Amino acid sequence: MIKVTSRLIIAMTLLAAAAAWGQPGLYGTAGLDEKPGGRIPLDLTFYDENGENIELREVLDKPVILTLVYLDCSHMCPQVLSGLATAVDAMQLTPGKDYRLVTVSFDESDTPVDARNGKANYTTSITRHFPEDAWKFLTGDRENIRRITEAVGIRFKKMDHGFVHPEVLIFISPEGKITEYMNVPKYNYGLAYPVVFSTMEMQMAIGEAAGNEVSATRAGTPLYCFLHEPPGQAKFFSLMKVVGIITLISLAALYVLLKSTGKGRGINGKETDGE
């Protein structure tokens, strides 16, 4: 038993060491450098959901809640956008009149078709009257993506599964000034829509963006979107499975051994007793 255990420990150590190799700095280039008061270049051009060219100044005519995501994300982006859609319903302000939502994809391979599908996905869940123009889903080329992400201070990193990047709401005034960054306050495990924004704080932030006032980030650190199953974990789980199955088989073997009867193995409760 001890021998087996010690071998197991050695195997585990080697495996874990291999998995851990080169891990530090994995997400080193993704991050958020907040630039409250910074300016968004209004001349950047993107495609809207219909494939039309659109300049940023055209959508920045009222306070804007800007989100930067990638559209085939299956991790945190859909949660954040759903939370945003829920907040639209909860707020008293009128979407399209008091404010506009703008979601820009930083994945240059995303197309207007992806944008159209994404938009339909989130706007259908909104129950109040919601004008078509109140939420723009924009896609663009590498250069325009580089310039907008630099302007707002978002650094993302391409990985095998997609992108590692921070999830944050960025409030922008009609003059193109960044007035506030709002982090996801808490991830509520167990809820159907685990990302819940405070409607009161959002309304205040929209009001401040309308007045061109810059305010500090309210709370917390940015929520990151990343692959929640780290590399190496699958290997680890297969190891657990193998060890578990071996344990079960040896116990089953023990049971069979104990049940088998042979010469000189005692009386074991049988009535026929030689003595």
Added chain:
Amino acid sequence: MENNGSREVSFYHDTGKHHGILAWLLSTDHKRIGLQYLAAIVLFFLVGVSLGVLIRLSLISPGTFMGAETYNRLFSVHGIIMIFLFIIPGLPVAFGNFFLPIMLGARDVAFPRLNRFTWWIYLTGATIIALSVLLPGGAPDTGWTFYAPYSIEVKANVGLAVFGVFVLGFSSILTGLNFVTTIHRLRAPGMTWFRMPIFAWTLYATGWVQMLATPVLAITLIFIVLGRVFGVGFFDPSKGGDPILYEHLFWTYSHPAVYIMVLPAMGIISEVIPVFARHRIFGYKAVAYSALGIAIVGYFVWGHHMFTSGMSDTSRAIFSFITFLVAVPSGIKIFNWVSTMYKGSIVMNSPFLFAVSFIFLFSIGGLTGLIIGSLAPNLHLHGTYFIVGHFHYVMFGGAGFALLTALHYWFPKMFGKMYSERPAKIGWLILFIGFNLLYFTMFILGYNGMPRRYFDYPPRYHTGHVLSTIGSWILAVGLIIIFANLIRALFKGEKAPSNPWGGGSFEWQIPSPPPHENFKERPVLKDNGH
């Protein structure tokens, strides 16, 4: 068979080739090993109780008696000692060792030297844990669950404590193997599976749980040690690990461990109730099968410890459902114990009183378990005193009271002395009152939102804490009376007859205390003893 004791030398006098303390430590006699285990677990129980009383003392006036850090270490060490040194080994190693071979009509367990080895492993593990408490660096302050990442990062001697628990695990696994083999191989003629005493059935179920579940704990704890010593990140997200994985692995063991603690307790109650009700146990097969049922279903409920840790709704619903299923075999047992008493001629001796209070307290523990096993109340009650109340009713009201039941039931057989009934009953009554005041108050505190493990609290919880602490004092007085009575009986008790209670199983057919190899000739079970 009555009164042949005077002609046979008891195992106390038959020392073999060693003398003094070595006659105990080097003995392979299951009775000597059982008694040494009994001494150890009673000692750790009393140490644990003392720490518990100190925790309660601190809580009536936080900051007066100790600082927050000391408090954290105190409740952690209380938990570690009570769980790993007392309850988990507890009843099987002490009473299982002493009585299982006798009940089956065997001379010893299947592997006597392996048995002795488990005792040495236990001593080693206990020593390592004691070192972790006493060495500079500080006693563990993580709680007995050693949750990652705290247990990996904290400075206290967690590594040592975890290693001690790891070592104890091997004692548990080997004991399980030994008992299972003994039950398969060493039953006396006529002792078919369904004529075995129920205690043997519960030890059988427990043995399999020990063998199957304990390795998981061992591996988990090794991961903690590797994390602390070599920085291997099994539970560290930045290195590819997952802290929730720790909780899963830990509870995959620790929930079945609850049944390691409680199943033998149920076995003891199933022995005691029929003897004092003068009535065969009602539904023998149902009681035997329900032990296996609890052991099997108990493997699939660990997730209910983690409903708030992050788990999908589907998993939570399934874990909650299976948790409810465990109530079925437990309910069968309780129903059968009560039915056994029905129309019996009950003799109200102290073992019976302890056994009946087990049924009462364990039922409260079990039913509150259903409350926190359902999803919605769990979200409210998780991490509160409600949980603390619940598991003390199950652990102390269950396994703890079963220990006291067993002590009073088998004391005459083990030591050949009778204790006084009256102090035992008085002690029982005081203990029972103190217990309920101490722990029932916790349900109310927890329902009102008092979080567990907190050093301080808002004034509105003060009354509850004071009541609970007074309960702890009453409970301690009860325990002092009970143990003083037993210790007095050791030295001044009258000589016990071989069968003081009129029991039917094999241990009552041999002298008290039993001779070295239990039986002069191989006993044959002619009648169904139940």
